[in-house]
Amino acid sequence: MAAAGPRDSKTSLPAVDDALHDEKPSAAVQQDVDRRLLIILGAMQAVSFLDRANMSNAAIAGMTKDLALGVSNRYSITLLVFFGPYVALQFPAGAFVRKLGPRMFLSSIVFAWGIIMMCFGFVQHWHSLIALRMLLGALEAGCFAGQYYLISSWYSRYHLHKRISVFYLLGVAGSALGGLLALLFSQMKGLAGYNGWRWIFIMEGLITIIVGVLGFIFMVDFPEDAHKAWGFLNEREAAFIVRRINRDRDDGEPEAFAWRKYLKPAKDLKVWGFALCFFCSTVQAYSVGFYLPLIIQGNMGFSVTISQVLSTPPYVCSMILIGPPPPGPSTSAPFVTAGASANIASVMVYQANNIRGPWKRAFCSGSMISFGGTGGIAGSLIFRAQDKPDYLPGMIGCITANVIILIVVSLLTIHFYRSNRKADRGEKVIEDLPSFRYTI
Template structure:
């Protein structure tokens, strides 16, 4: 049975009873006893080799809500800012080619026809190929070292892009950029799953994924500011964008080597009791788990990949990323078609407001998801403004209506990043399965990015019926998949509730029980 907390006895004086000194001494003794009991139970639950749940997945220890809130705020302060800032420049360094396009990138490299799309798509070849291996490496090496190293790598590559002279060199550098950026989105999502409960994770993921939206706004402002310079060293025009933004990224990477703490056990800014609480509260949500950070297991990793919720959310993230990456690469181009007489700087600035609106909705939607402990519902809801936006693009050529449509699209498009990865994380048990599941989800998402790089083609301008129609179709399919997943999970949970847990686990070793992961009979899908 779960232990009570000291708060259970802490309200006795409020009952209005008149207590003697002996009574008060006894009360204080009882409170102290309960506090020590809880502290001891938390300590035991945090130890290696001990499970924090019974065979039916019920927690063996309860936690003081106030202590958890204090710990959560501390983790928020030390973890979220570092990963948010490096992901901001991860997305800027990937998407700044869209800003460079307006500043003469195509003309200087003499790109014709589909050359620009080719340069975009080569990034996703390496990005997709190295997605799962990168997240496995992140677990093996440790995110505290791995993520800053990746940041340093793509910062250097971004600076190199300032010196490309041909389409071949541009493709080569973009391929290397994809190699270094492949591990960032899944790596940060996996890293944060080491620190937060399932329901807490959704909103915390949004605090760094919102940077994808803000990168569009900040990237446009930064590019506009850079383009007001005459030169940077011997570099001019679009080349200055890559050089300056790459240097900023390198500086942030060097700082991140000192600010990213690998896991609770190594956090110097946590007390020993806080470390134990951080470990035991995560473990208490993982049925049959005796370790929060298990040794890398291929069997568990395969469980993570072939998890039905992983596969469904991977497809949703693929469809959502067609829109997200399409906005990143082509919003400046779309704005130029809406306002063809505006200056380059004016068009750059027009890309900023939709991203700010998108960032607001990322935080709002994922905050509500956290408080309501629902993810799939908000994934479905987020598809509707995207559907409305692309319907407007297809229905009218009115410039004001089309510009308004970009706000609708941005308000729903960026929500899938946090929701999909949080939902996948919530529906596996082991750390090995989680790293593989998140890597799979993001890999499929980047297949969507590859599709996006060919969604707005030169022959289709200026109204881009093919690209707009494709995005309308993908957002509509997101609704169908999320609704289907909800009905399937409900039916599966009903069938699981009828299983005899003790009989199915009888005779199995603790290791065999751990290896079941989501196939554990007491496991339930959480959407």
């Protein structure tokens, strides 16, 4: 059984023995990649979800009263303004992460939005929330798309599903902990004369800053530069990763940037099919994140403390997808909707496994995540205060989104099956690579 070579980075990128491509000899290298890549990216995604959805926790902890957010539709406005810059900057972010490198780009924006998040704790007027939410949206625009692009660049297609699932699982943990952390930090009420909701933002912003610093220390760039990272792979091991990706889909090495290459995938209809599925999934996920604590408190009559605690179990449900929900339709409904969080990872892998090319991945990451941001706009609106206690329009919206996903996935599956049959007969070349086949 061949072992990975000694960790020596003094030589140029070498050729790799064919024996090293066997799965078992590569296990040690694969584990190094998994640990170094997925843990820090998962932590970044966790604080992203935490910071994006903590408005609802702060709202029931006193922010609504202190900033008069209950007047008219002020709360919904503060939610919506996040998504303008978040959607608009997705496509430039996909290009920047390739040009600047994921380590510097991602760790910097995480550090910056941690500072912005701390500033939330010091606002004195609801108008200030609008400016801060827009800045937060601009900074977070590059995070999810950049992380997804980086992960899909490191793994061959049949190794990707487990890794995307682990990455997103760690991210959902941020949402799962949101209610508990909010409860913990709100107990600091009175410290330095600040209300409890202010400490939610201050402390969670501090956590985000720490994660940004850790990202700068431990994050790695794309596979071709992996041997340059501190304490990571040597040149032979990096060459093995690149060679394995090339054997799978022949896009393991960078290409020179050109707008024509970057924008060409916009003509591919399946790209927008993936994006539509992602939109439909995020509509449901965002609606839960933004409104669940408010619904639990206002509609079910629980105290602020219990409402914070009860906002956690639906996310735990989406992480494990086993076990019966609590009795009663009003408390079980969020568990059904929280399944959208589990669905998001599947859509991400479905797209990543059926495209190829570094710049196409960059474009498709931006297109899909921008549609996800648009789903956040819809998710901010479908559960309205005037619709309680049944929230029928919101439930109809979520059901409709699931039906659309079923239709689009069915059409894509038929298309992929037919295309693979034609490629097997030599009648068609898929993704400009004769050996490429869609995964169904």
